[in-house]
Amino acid sequence: MERIKLKFARGVVVEFVDRELGIKRVEEWAARGTRFVQLVYGPKGCGKTAWLKQSAELLRDWGYDVIYVNPLQRDYVAYINLKEVVRRLAEAAAERSGVAEIKLADLAIQLAKYALKRRRKKIAVLADDVFKAIGLGNAAGYVKWMLSVIEYPPGDYESAVAVVATSGEGGGGVSLRELSKHRWADLRVMWNMSQGGFKQLYELLPGQKPSFEVAWRLTGGNPSALAKLYEENWDVSKVVEEVVVKGDFSFLQTWRSWLEEAVEDPDVLWRVDAPRELVERLVEWNFIVFNLPKREPWLWVDAPPPEADREIGVGRYVAWQTPLHREAVRRALGGV
Ligand SMILES: Nc1ncnc2c1ncn2[C@@H]1O[C@H](COP(=O)(O)OP(=O)(O)OP(=O)(O)O)[C@@H](O)[C@H]1O
Numbered sequence: 001m002e003r004i005k006l007k008f009a010r011g012v013v014v015e016f017v018d019r020e021l022g023i024k025r026v027e028e029w030a031a032r033g034t035r036f037v038q039l040v041y042g043p044k045g046c047g048k049t050a051w052l053k054q055s056a057e058l059l060r061d062w063g064y065d066v067i068y069v070n071p072l073q074r075d076y077v078a079y080i081n082l083k084e085v086v087r088r089l090a091e092a093a094a095e096r097s098g099v100a101e102i103k104l105a106d107l108a109i110q111l112a113k114y115a116l117k118r119r120r121k122k123i124a125v126l127a128d129d130v131f132k133a134i135g136l137g138n139a140a141g142y143v144k145w146m147l148s149v150i151e152y153p154p155g156d157y158e159s160a161v162a163v164v165a166t167s168g169e170g171g172g173g174v175s176l177r178e179l180s181k182h183r184w185a186d187l188r189v190m191w192n193m194s195q196g197g198f199k200q201l202y203e204l205l206p207g208q209k210p211s212f213e214v215a216w217r218l219t220g221g222n223p224s225a226l227a228k229l230y231e232e233n234w235d236v237s238k239v240v241e242e243v244v245v246k247g248d249f250s251f252l253q254t255w256r257s258w259l260e261e262a263v264e265d266p267d268v269l270w271r272v273d274a275p276r277e278l279v280e281r282l283v284e285w286n287f288i289v290f291n292l293p294k295r296e297p298w299l300w301v302d303a304p305p306p307e308a309d310r311e312i313g314v315g316r317y318v319a320w321q322t323p324l325h326r327e328a329v330r331r332a333l334g335g336v
């Protein structure tokens with residue numbers, strides 16, 4: 001499998017590194033097909049898109065027709081010998097109107113169905129960050145529709161792989177757990193990179209940089225956080241400020257005492273008496289991931305995070321998406 005090239009930061013292109021287990025997981029899917037839609041969620045910027053695009057290469061090598069869409073980025077990949085499919089994706093991606101995003105999301109499924117009928121071949125449909133494009137209220141319908149295509153395909157086919165990726169739980173409007181409860185989807189979490197993988201990425205960065213230990217402590221292995229710090233010349237305050245503007249910090253002041261505890265140990269938010277409103281907001285803002293599954297490898301796409309690692313803000317049940325998010329809250333509370 002050829003490793004894809006990724007635009008990492010201004011002027012820096014890197015080759016896809018690590019994610020050995022995440023790649024192995026896709027190989028398992030490629031070998032057997034996916035019975036249900038695989039719904040992958042994880043912190044913003046943890047590397048879902050990079051992994052999905054690398055997966056597109058892998059699936060092609062396994063003889064799959066591959067359709068990948070990322071509506072928000074107007075991006076697509078079509079490894080398929082059907083001109084009609086490529087043309088329609090290209091047209092939708094080039095469209096400048098507001099409906100282009102919805103169109104791309106819908107086309108992924110429509111064209112997968114069309115391809116199954118025409119080609120009677122293995123098909124992989126990879127939908128990246130589609131819920132934001134179609135509206136969270138339509139997420140369940142989308143996943144059900146995708147399932148119906150792989151479950152009751154038009155005509156015979158060898159095998160199908162269906163994956164939907166999304167960051168966090170997306171604002172409470174869609175309950176990912178609800179989708180998996182109905183067995184339309186298997187919920188799988190992808191975490192930030194493991195220390196070993198993250199080190200490989202860190203080594204690729206040119207120029208002056210802080211020690212690896214510092215980079216790890218600041219980012220918790222989140223590659224996007226690493227890219228931001230690199231672009232801002234490792235000015236932590238500047239990067240934290242960017243996070244701060246996304247939150248409503250007068251709201252946070254209301255929950256000061258809970259948050260003071262949560263920056264030390266995010267699992268306090270798991271307590272039965274923790275305020276729902278606060279938890280929901282932190283999830284919605286992509287500050288925390290709530291309800292982390294057991295660290296059983298099969299529940300995770302790649303290596304799970306440690307059981308609990310206070311240094312990078314990971315608890316057993318709740319984790320800060322990155323230490324930078326925790327730092328933003330800490331600063332907002334005035335405890336710099
Ligand atoms: N395995 C990897 N090897 C090299 N670079 C990576 C890897 N994973 C992620 N990156 C880089 O890190 C950055 C963030 O990754 P990516 O965009 O895939 O995250 P994401 O989870 O899709 O983010 P979002 O939640 O915003 O959609 C990108 O610049 C990407 O190229």
Ligand SMILES: [Mg+2]
Pocket residue numbers: 048049050128129
């Ligand atoms: Mg992405």
